[in-house]
Amino acid sequence: xxxxxxxxxxxxxxxxxxxxxxxxxxxxxxxxxxxxxxxxxxxxxxxxxxxxxxxxxxxxxxxxxxxxxxxxxxxxxxxxxxxxxxxxxxxxxxxxxxxxxxxxxxxxxxxxxxxxxxxxxxxxxxxxxxxxxxxxxxxxxxxxxxxxxxxxxxxxxxxxxxxxxxxxxxxxxxxxxxxxxxxxxxxxxxxxxxxxxxxxxxxxxxxxxxxxxxxxxxxxxxxxxxxxxxxxxxxxxxxxxxxxxxxxxxxxxxxxxxxxxxxxxxxxxxxxxxxxxxxxxxxxxxxxxxxxxxxxxxxxxxxxxxxxxxxxxxxxxxxxxxxxxxxxxxxxxxxxxxxxxxxxxxxxxxxxxxxxxxxxxxxxxxxxxxxxxxxxxxxxxxxxxxxxxxxxxxxxxxxxxxxxxxxxxxxxxxxxxxxxxxxxxxxxxxx
Numbered sequence: 001x002x003x004x005x006x007x008x009x010x011x012x013x014x015x016x017x018x019x020x021x022x023x024x025x026x027x028x029x030x031x032x033x034x035x036x037x038x039x040x041x042x043x044x045x046x047x048x049x050x051x052x053x054x055x056x057x058x059x060x061x062x063x064x065x066x067x068x069x070x071x072x073x074x075x076x077x078x079x080x081x082x083x084x085x086x087x088x089x090x091x092x093x094x095x096x097x098x099x100x101x102x103x104x105x106x107x108x109x110x111x112x113x114x115x116x117x118x119x120x121x122x123x124x125x126x127x128x129x130x131x132x133x134x135x136x137x138x139x140x141x142x143x144x145x146x147x148x149x150x151x152x153x154x155x156x157x158x159x160x161x162x163x164x165x166x167x168x169x170x171x172x173x174x175x176x177x178x179x180x181x182x183x184x185x186x187x188x189x190x191x192x193x194x195x196x197x198x199x200x201x202x203x204x205x206x207x208x209x210x211x212x213x214x215x216x217x218x219x220x221x222x223x224x225x226x227x228x229x230x231x232x233x234x235x236x237x238x239x240x241x242x243x244x245x246x247x248x249x250x251x252x253x254x255x256x257x258x259x260x261x262x263x264x265x266x267x268x269x270x271x272x273x274x275x276x277x278x279x280x281x282x283x284x285x286x287x288x289x290x291x292x293x294x295x296x297x298x299x300x301x302x303x304x305x306x307x308x309x310x311x312x313x314x315x316x317x318x319x320x321x322x323x324x325x326x327x328x329x330x331x332x333x334x335x336x337x338x339x340x341x342x343x344x345x346x347x348x349x350x351x352x353x354x355x356x357x358x359x360x361x362x363x364x365x366x367x368x369x370x371x372x373x374x375x376x377x378x379x380x381x382x383x384x385x386x387x388x389x390x391x392x393x394x395x396x397x398x399x400x401x402x403x404x405x406x407x408x409x410x411x412x413x414x415x416x417x418x419x420x421x422x423x424x425x426x427x428x429x430x431x
Contacts, residue, residue, distance in 0.1 A: 055100065088357070169406075203270075237254075279332060314426055
């Protein structure tokens with residue numbers, strides 16, 4: 001999409017709005033088109049306005065006053081998965097992720113999305129997901145409903161949205177959803193201590209859907225000689241709110257996390273989406289404390305690859321494909337570290353597969369809102385994974401684990417989907 005003759009480098013008509021930082025970032029894009037084949041929505045739809053280049057052009061047109069009604073371009077901006085693959089492909093260094101989230105936030109403040117669906121998303125993300133206690137209670141109720149057959153009945157009567165029925169596996173039992181005990185955890189007797197204390201971010205969806213991963217992360221860090229602190233005051237990272245334009249709400253959570261981890265030297269997390277969001281708290285809050293917090297955030301694979309494993313992982317004789325979470329490879333630049341750690345697992349064969357950095361279609365709650373598009377993106381992903389003829393899939397983000405699992409089931413080829421840390425545990429440490 002070539003810019004119009006009156007747009008690049010000229011004073012825009014809406015001078016007040018054009019002076020914003022987000023408008024200036026749109027000028028970094030030279031519309032070269034190298035982002036097109038990296039963009040999952042453009043790959044599927046083939047529509048210019050559904051590409052990073054096209055969306056930037058639309059955002060620029062809005063800032064310059066050439067688009068009068070934001071509702072005209074909102075669907076294109078909302079169809080973006082915010083996967084950041086375009087940032088990897090971009091030769092001009094455009095910070096597309098920050099740009100799309102800022103503009104979405106501006107639009108949401110100026111003209112909130114209408115309709116029951118938009119209201120439900122805003123309500124659930126802020127009043128439920130952002131409050132761990134309420135989320136735990138809701139999952140307990142869901143578990144009870146499933147045990148008495150209400151989920152089956154709701155699915156048969158089509159009361160449960162098909163997208164939820166397809167993506168969400170059965171709610172784990174209570175013992176798997178229990179939160180990690182807050183406070184200090186020390187390595188077991190006989191394990192040499194490394195003299196390093198880390199703070200562990202436990203997340204919200206990870207705790208409820210993949211509590212086993214949180215427990216595995218804690219045990220893995222302890223088995224390798226690290227002291228671990230689990231701050232009781234930590235909150236949801238705010239990533240889902242940022243993706244949906246509620247930056248004001250996300251800032252509340254970000255400030256709470258900056259305060260909760262103020263005394264930590266290293267903040268370790270096991271969720272790529274959470275880690276990417278927390279590493280951008282400096283941009284979100286614009287404070288020195290937030291910048292300092294962001295600088296000490298590390299994905300667990302990044303941290304352990306740098307520190308080195310002192311405990312040998314248990315043997316796992318399998319052929320596995322490691323699939324890169326978008327917010328780990330594109331958002332945080334962590335690519336080789338998980339593979340280096342998995343290479344330490346006795347008996348594990350890592351199989352390469354085509355386009356491992358392509359998005360799987362999860363993108364927070366994207367697969368629940370844009371079900372058709374997310375389903376096609378997921379189908380393409382598992383097609384590439386299955387072509388590698390593997391026994392299991394390994395990745396590092398809860399949303400990716402859910403989406404890949406559901407896409408495999410939809411293809412009639414269910415395979416185990418595991419988090420990286422689960423394969424790094426020493427013998428006897430598995431659930």
